[in-house]
Each structure stands twice: as C-alpha cells, then as structure tokens.
Amino acid sequence: MRECYRFIVSGRVQGVFFRQSTADKANSLGLDGWVRNLPDGRVEGMAAxxxxxxxxxxxxxxxxxxxxxVEGVEWVAAGELHGTGFEVKR
Structure with missing residues (x-):
C-alpha cells in the first residue's frame, strides 16, 4: 500500500544540508518525492x-x-504524487 505526505520542517533547517540529507535518506528508503526551501526559512517536501x-x-x-x-515538523496526508525517485528542488 502506498501513502503520500506533505511535510514542513521549521527551525535551523536551511544552510545545513537539510534538503540534500533528506533526499539521501528518502532515496535510501525507496521513497518518491521532493524537498525544497521556503522563503520564510522552513523546508517543505512531499514523500510517497x-x-x-x-x-x-x-x-x-x-x-x-x-x-x-529542528523545532517542529508538520506532517499531513496528501493526495497522489506522480514520478519516481526523490529530488531536491531549487
């Protein structure tokens, strides 16, 4: 069974290799999705x-x-995610 979640991570999460580390972890787990920085200093992503x-x-x-x-993680069920692999969005 496949599930999909959207996440937003707050705290000191930009400029510390958070996006790349997240992608590495997600790829090692066989997840699909993406991760990106938000203008307000948080990191957002989707994983399936x-x-x-x-x-x-x-x-x-x-x-x-x-x-x-990390000061907080919002983790919310999301709809379908299409695509394969996990990528860092710029």
Missing part, C-alpha cells in the same frame, strides 16, 4: 511510499542532519 518507510523518514525529520536544529 510504504507506511514503514514513511514512518522512518518522519522520525528522521524530527532530528535532521547533525548541523540542523
């Missing part, structure tokens, strides 16, 4: 895949890469 892989990504987002300081 199995419930177990999504739960693992959700847990990882709570911490992020070593230089990040």
């Amino acid at each position: 895949g199995t419930p177990g892989a999504l739960a693992e990504l959700r847990g990882w987002l709570d911490e992020g890469p070593p230089a990040a300081r």
Whole structure:
C-alpha cells in the first residue's frame, strides 16, 4: 500500500544540508518525492511510499542532519504524487 505526505520542517533547517540529507535518506528508503526551501526559512517536501518507510523518514525529520536544529515538523496526508525517485528542488 502506498501513502503520500506533505511535510514542513521549521527551525535551523536551511544552510545545513537539510534538503540534500533528506533526499539521501528518502532515496535510501525507496521513497518518491521532493524537498525544497521556503522563503520564510522552513523546508517543505512531499514523500510517497510504504507506511514503514514513511514512518522512518518522519522520525528522521524530527532530528535532521547533525548541523540542523529542528523545532517542529508538520506532517499531513496528501493526495497522489506522480514520478519516481526523490529530488531536491531549487
């Protein structure tokens, strides 16, 4: 079964390799989707895949890469996501 979630991560999450680290983690879990910086300093993304892989990504987002300081993660069920692989959007 495939699920899709939209996430927004707040805190010190830009300029600390958060997007690339998220893409690396998501790709290692076999997830599809994307991640990008928002103008207000947060990071937004969408991820689709199995419930177990999504739960693992959700847990990882709570911490992020070593230089990040995550203050919060919004995680909301979303509609369909088309495409394969996980990419960093600029």
